[in-house]
Structure formats: C-alpha cells, structure tokens
Amino acid sequence: xxxxxxxxxxxxxxxxxxxxxxxxxxxxxxxxxxxxxxxxxxxxxxxxxxxxxxxxxxxxxxxxxxxxxxxxxxxxxxxxxxxxxxxxxxxxxxxxxxxxxxxxxxxxxxxxxxxxxxxxxxxxxxxxxxxxxxxxxxxxxxxxxxxxxxxxxxxxxxxxxxxxxxxxxxxxxxxxxxxxxxxxxxxxxxxxxxxxxxxxxxxxxxxxxxxxxxxxxxxxxxxxxxxxxxxxxxxxxxxxxxxxxxxxxxxxxxxxxxxxxxxxxxxxxxxxxxxxxxxxxxxxxxxxxxxxxxxxxxxxxxxxxxxxxxxxxxxxxxxxxxxxxxxxxxxxxxxxxxxxxxxxxxxxxxxxxxxxxxxxxxxxxxxxxxxxxxxxxxxxxxxxxxxxxxxx
Numbered sequence: 001x002x003x004x005x006x007x008x009x010x011x012x013x014x015x016x017x018x019x020x021x022x023x024x025x026x027x028x029x030x031x032x033x034x035x036x037x038x039x040x041x042x043x044x045x046x047x048x049x050x051x052x053x054x055x056x057x058x059x060x061x062x063x064x065x066x067x068x069x070x071x072x073x074x075x076x077x078x079x080x081x082x083x084x085x086x087x088x089x090x091x092x093x094x095x096x097x098x099x100x101x102x103x104x105x106x107x108x109x110x111x112x113x114x115x116x117x118x119x120x121x122x123x124x125x126x127x128x129x130x131x132x133x134x135x136x137x138x139x140x141x142x143x144x145x146x147x148x149x150x151x152x153x154x155x156x157x158x159x160x161x162x163x164x165x166x167x168x169x170x171x172x173x174x175x176x177x178x179x180x181x182x183x184x185x186x187x188x189x190x191x192x193x194x195x196x197x198x199x200x201x202x203x204x205x206x207x208x209x210x211x212x213x214x215x216x217x218x219x220x221x222x223x224x225x226x227x228x229x230x231x232x233x234x235x236x237x238x239x240x241x242x243x244x245x246x247x248x249x250x251x252x253x254x255x256x257x258x259x260x261x262x263x264x265x266x267x268x269x270x271x272x273x274x275x276x277x278x279x280x281x282x283x284x285x286x287x288x289x290x291x292x293x294x295x296x297x298x299x300x301x302x303x304x305x306x307x308x309x310x311x312x313x314x315x316x317x318x319x320x321x322x323x324x325x326x327x328x329x330x331x332x333x334x335x336x337x338x339x340x341x342x343x344x345x346x347x348x349x350x351x352x353x354x355x356x357x358x359x360x361x362x363x364x365x366x367x368x369x370x371x372x373x374x375x376x377x378x379x380x381x382x383x384x385x386x387x388x389x390x391x392x
Contacts, residue, residue, distance in 0.1 A: 004033040005040045006054060006062055013043045016050070016064050019376035021109055023052075023062035031061075035166070036131035038065075038073050053110065053132025057166035063109035063130060077136065078143050080108050085147060091369050097184040097193065098370050099205050100124070100148070105372035105380050108133075111140065114201040115148060116182040116193050123178050124150045125201035127157060131165050141174040152176030156201050171196055187212060189234045190262055204231060206367040207295065210331070210385045211235040213365060217329045217387060220290025225275045225316065230256030230268065232293040232331070237265040240291060245270045246278050276312075279319040292320045293331045300336040309336055310347055318351040321359065324390040330359070337382040344384050358391040 008016070012027030023041075033039045033054035041049045041064065050067035070076045084106040088098065101113035110130030116123045124144045128134040134157070141153040153175040162169055182193045186208050193202040208231075215235045224233040227245035229252060237243050237260070245256050245268055253272045260268040271278075275296070294316055300309035313334060320330055334344050341364070352359045365385035366373065373381045 003040050003051075004031070004037050004054070005042055006031045006033055006052070007042050007044060007046070008049070008062070010044060012062075013049060016041070019374075021052070021064040021104055021107075021374075021377065022060045023064065025059050025061045028061050036135035038070065038132070053130060055131045055165055057131070058164045063132065065109075066107065073136070074139055074143075077108070077140060078147075080106060081113075081140075081143055081147060084108070084113075087372075088370055093370060095184070095186040095208060097186055097191070097203055097205055098208075099368070100144075100370075102371045103129070103380075104374050104377055110134075112201070113144060114205060115150070116184050116195060116202055119149075120151050121179070121182060122148060122150045123182055123195055124148055124153045125156050125195050126153060126174070127159060127201065128155065129157075129159060129161055129165070131167065134162075134165070134167055137174060145175050150176065152178035154178045154195050156195065186231075187235065188238075188263075189259075191229070191259060192262070199228065204228060206335075206371045206383055207231055207333070207385075209368040210333070210365055213363070213385075213387065214291075214293060214331050215239055217331065217362070218291040219329070220325070221288070222291040222293070223289045223320075223323070224293045224295075225279070225320070226294065226296045227256050227270070228252050228295075230259045230270065232295060233268050233270075234259055234263060234265060236291060236293070237263075237268050241267070243268045244289075246273055246275050248272065248274050276316060279316060279323065283319050283322050287323060288325050289323050290325050290328045291331075292324060292328070293333075294320055295333040298336045299334075300338040303338055306338050309339055310343070313339065313344065313347045314351045314354075317348055318355045321352055321355040321357040321390065324357070326390055326392055328390045329362075330388040330390065331385065332388065333383065333385045335383050337379055339384070340378075341381075341384045345386065348386065348388065359388045360391055361386065362389050363387040 007030040009027040012023045035056040037054045052062045052064040110133040112127040114125045158169045195202040218236040222240040222243045224245045233243045233245040253270045256270040299312045367383035
C-alpha cells in the first residue's frame with residue numbers, strides 16, 4: 001500500500017529501536033505527509049522502520065505505531081482497542097468507571113478512552129489529542145459503540161494540549177446519546193459524573209486503586225488535602241473516626257459534600273481553603289491526625305517550573321509530617337511527570353529531616369493498572385504515590 005514517507009535521522013531511528021514512540025521535529029530529515037497522515041517511517045538509508053502518525057504542528061512530529069506493515073488502518077485501530085479491552089477484563093476492575101484506552105500504554109498514541117456506567121446507559125468519553133487520532137474520531141467512535149455496547153460516545157476535546165497540534169478545543173456527542181450525568185461506582189463508593197464538564201473526562205480515574213490502598217492503611221482522624229470530589233476522603237471514611245477534606249475550589253468542596261451525602265458518610269467535613277495555609281494554621285494550633293493524604297495538582301507542568309514544584313512538595317509534606325501522630329500514615333502523591341519517583345523520594349527525605357520526623361517507606365504505588373505504563377517511555381509513568389509511616 002502506497003503512503004507518504006517520513007525520513008528520520010540516525011538518532012531518531014535509534015530512539016524508535018529503543019522503544020520510545022516519539023520522534024521530534026529536530027530528527028525529521030524529510031516528509032511528504034499531510035496533517036494526521038498514516039506514514040511509512042524510513043531511516044536516512046531509506047530502510048523502512050515501520051508506520052506512524054504525522055503531525056504538521058507539534059514538536060513531536062511523529063508518533064510511531066510499530067514496525068509491522070499496516071494494510072488497513074481501521075483494522076489496526078480496532079485490533080488495538082480490542083486488545084486494550086481484553087486486558088482490562090483480566091484486571092477484575094471493581095468499578096463502573098474505568099480507562100479503556102491509555103494512549104501510548106496501549107500502542108494508540110494520542111487516544112484516551114474512559115468508560116462510565118453500565119448497559120444501555122454506558123458512555124465512552126474520548127480524547128483525541130493528536131492530528132492522527134483526531135482525523136479518525138468518527139471510525140474510533142463507531143468501533144467503541146460496537147465493542148463496548150455503549151449508548152453514546154462523547155468527544156471531550158477541550159484540552160489545551162490540542163493547541164500544540166493546531167487542533168480546536170470542543171466538546172460534543174459523536175455517536176448515540178450522552179446524558180448530562182451518569183451514576184457510577186468505584187468500589188463501594190457511588191458518584192454522579194458530569195462527562196461534559198467534570199475534571200479530565202468526568203472523574204479522576206487514575207487514583208482508583210490508591211483509594212483502595214488508603215482504606216487498608218487509614219485509621220483514626222484523617223485529613224484529605226486537595227480532595228477535589230472527595231475520592232480519598234470517601235474511601236477513608238468507613239475506616240476512620242472522622243475525615244477533614246480540604247480544597248481551594250468551592251465547586252469541588254460542594255461536590256465532595258454531595259458525594260458524602262450520597263454515600264451516607266456523615267463524618268466527612270468538606271472545607272474550602274488553601275491547603276498550604278490550612279496546614280500551616282493547623283501546625284500552629286498543634287492539631288494532630290492519624291492519617292493524612294496529599295494529592296495536589298501537578299506543580300510542575302514543564303521543566304522550568306521544577307524548582308518551584310520541589311519547594312511546594314517539600315513544604316506540604318513537611319507540614320503533614322509534623323501533623324501526624326506516631327504510628328500515623330502519610331499517603332502522598334505527585335502527578336508531575338518532571339518530578340521523578342527518585343526525586344520525589346529525595347524531597348520526602350529532606351522534608352522528614354526538617355520536620356525532625358522518623359519516617360518509614362511502607363509502599364510505592366503508581367496510577368491504576370488500567371492506565372498502563374510503557375517500559376522505556378518515562379512520560380507514561382506520571383503518577384507517584386508513596387505510603388509512609390511515622391515512627392516518631
């Protein structure tokens with residue numbers, strides 16, 4: 001099958017051979033492609049390396065799909081979505097909200113698919129974040145309707161990252177009917193999801209398994225910092241005597257209170273406030289907690305923001321360590337890709353030293369298993385979750 005050819009540098013070819021699917025513009029030697037084309041990738045010596053999707057705008061000019069020939073791109077999309085769904089079945093996910101396709105982690109770069117609900121009310125929420133996937137949104141929606149038995153497919157393409165691809169931001173129904181809200185469960189907790197306006201595609205799904213872990217460790221008086229819609233707080237409530245859920249967003253606090261009421265959890269207090277300030281005030285007041293969760297938004301969205309992020313992570317964790325009782329548990333997270341797991345652990349070590357706290361590392365965790373990490377592609381390992389115990 002004849003298709004446009006993109007020639008990459010020796011460095012780019014080596015990057016593909018090492019398993020990383022991104023080729024940057026600086027490693028493109030020649031291209032005959034139009035925006036979003038499926039292209040043949042070739043070395044400078046004209047040796048075919050495989051196929052990928054071309055972007056005319058992004059600094060990531062090529063997203064590699066593999067070394068196999070692809071006579072039918074719709075077959076490729078369907079087969080890889082089928083493989084992604086088959087893997088999810090093996091996970092025995094205890095939820096009706098889960099991630100079906102995780103971009104590079106499922107060899108479908110630029111494509112995110114989250115599923116909400118069951119049966120006829122099931123909704124697939126799609127993000128097509130590259131020119132290649134965006135051009136194929138309609139057939140992707142058709143495949144999802146067929147494989148998931150969904151009642152509707154919603155394109156949630158309002159992410160700023162689409163600007164890097166020269167793509168407009170929009171939200172709209174692609175297939176079927178999508179209700180304003182969908183009732184879902186994650187473990188024993190019930191949520192009402194707004195797929196059009198909720199964070200990401202409606203809910204944060206990547207922390208689901210860390211919520212379950214928190215319930216195994218949580219006890220006594222608990223604090224959930226940066227609670228958003230109460231994910232950790234709602235899961236901690238059945239095993240803790242009380243839970244204080246903090247967030248700077250008034251709508252998030254209202255949603256947490258509503259979710260607590262929906263689940264009959266009267267001992268969750270949802271409070272609006274700046275978590276940095278609240279931690280400082282509670283330290284001055286000598287308050288104490290047996291369990292603390294810190295799940296802030298990304299402090300470092302680019303490399304230039306890294307110094308400020310390091311300072312921010314150190315401050316909130318230092319104060320949390322001071323607020324913990326002996327034997328208390330700190331579950332602390334970072335979703336900043338530029339803050340690696342090793343750097344995050346270094347920050348926590350410095351925070352413990354300055355807090356004069358003896359802390360042990362109980363467990364290292366990452367994003368939920370339906371958000372797979374691709375070996376050799378560190379960008380896919382963005383969520384770090386460490387469980388610490390205060391010894392003294």
